[in-house]
Amino acid sequence: MVSYIDAADAPLKNTGQVRLYGPEDFAGMKKAGQLTATCLDQLVDIVKPGVTTQAIDDFVFAYGEAHGALPATLNYRGYTKSSCTSINHVVCHGIPNDKPLREGDIVNIDVTYILDGWHGDSSRMYPVGEINRKAERLLEVTYESLMLGIQAAKPGNTTGDIGAAIQTFVEGHRYSVVRDFCGHGVGKLFHDTPNILHYGQPSEGIELKPGMIFTIEPMVNTGRPQVKVLSDGWTAVTRDRSLSAQYEHSIGITADGCENFTLSPAGLHKPGLSGD
Numbered sequence: 001m002v003s004y005i006d007a008a009d010a011p012l013k014n015t016g017q018v019r020l021y022g023p024e025d026f027a028g029m030k031k032a033g034q035l036t037a038t039c040l041d042q043l044v045d046i047v048k049p050g051v052t053t054q055a056i057d058d059f060v061f062a063y064g065e066a067h068g069a070l071p072a073t074l075n076y077r078g079y080t081k082s083s084c085t086s087i088n089h090v091v092c093h094g095i096p097n098d099k100p101l102r103e104g105d106i107v108n109i110d111v112t113y114i115l116d117g118w119h120g121d122s123s124r125m126y127p128v129g130e131i132n133r134k135a136e137r138l139l140e141v142t143y144e145s146l147m148l149g150i151q152a153a154k155p156g157n158t159t160g161d162i163g164a165a166i167q168t169f170v171e172g173h174r175y176s177v178v179r180d181f182c183g184h185g186v187g188k189l190f191h192d193t194p195n196i197l198h199y200g201q202p203s204e205g206i207e208l209k210p211g212m213i214f215t216i217e218p219m220v221n222t223g224r225p226q227v228k229v230l231s232d233g234w235t236a237v238t239r240d241r242s243l244s245a246q247y248e249h250s251i252g253i254t255a256d257g258c259e260n261f262t263l264s265p266a267g268l269h270k271p272g273l274s275g276d
Helices: 023-045 053-066 133-151 159-172
Strands: 005-008 017-022 084-087 089-094 105-115 118-127 182-185 192-196 213-215 219-223 227-229 236-238 244-246 251-254 256-262
Touching: 017 192, 023 053, 023 105, 023 118, 023 213, 023 251, 053 084, 053 105, 089 105, 089 219, 089 244, 105 133, 105 244, 118 133, 118 244, 118 251, 133 159, 133 213, 133 219, 133 244, 133 251, 159 192, 192 213
Parallel strands: 005 017
Antiparallel strands: 084 089, 084 105, 089 236, 105 118, 182 192, 182 213, 213 251, 219 244, 227 236, 251 256
């Protein structure tokens, strides 16, 4: 059985209990989430052919520092960068380096800032120059699957309803949902209970209650869902080398739906396509 607990009474570690947060906590999450979203907005004009992912990572660190925030990934379990940059067939946790981006690449940039103790966690896909229609369609479907998952995130529904909404839409377009990674509780902790699977059955899983805060972050492949982690211990790639895409928001369940903490202030959540 999953138990729920007032966040104010819960120790600052993952106990397996689902924390229920209050209005002040939601305000803290929105502040952190909006800083992350604004950083991701700024990257729209930075991501272009010839730019290295290390240069992107340097910007993420400097932007956070200028706004009193630290990147949650920096020195997290030995990870040495301020963001994750996942290109083409890299599913997630790509490590920034000095290799320049190329025309036609697609790259996911995942940023989590810690601001006043709260974690603002979000990621977006960026087209590098002109991309082909196959890649563009993958971005559209992945983004829409995230938004359908968010629509299902409301009191009385379950985590399975979120997963089912995403899986049904994705597989209806003959793509596959990665099963090796999932969304997660977030707040004062980077990764907390509950896990949010991006596949599943309606009405199964944990009941959603007002005050819950978590990420939804589907990873979608044009080919098969299987992934493998490279020898660096972080970089996850598609086993069949097919293209992969991901979008992520941090949300909080409210009395009648959910609040999205990481919406783009400039309507740029879907760069190169339409806005929010």
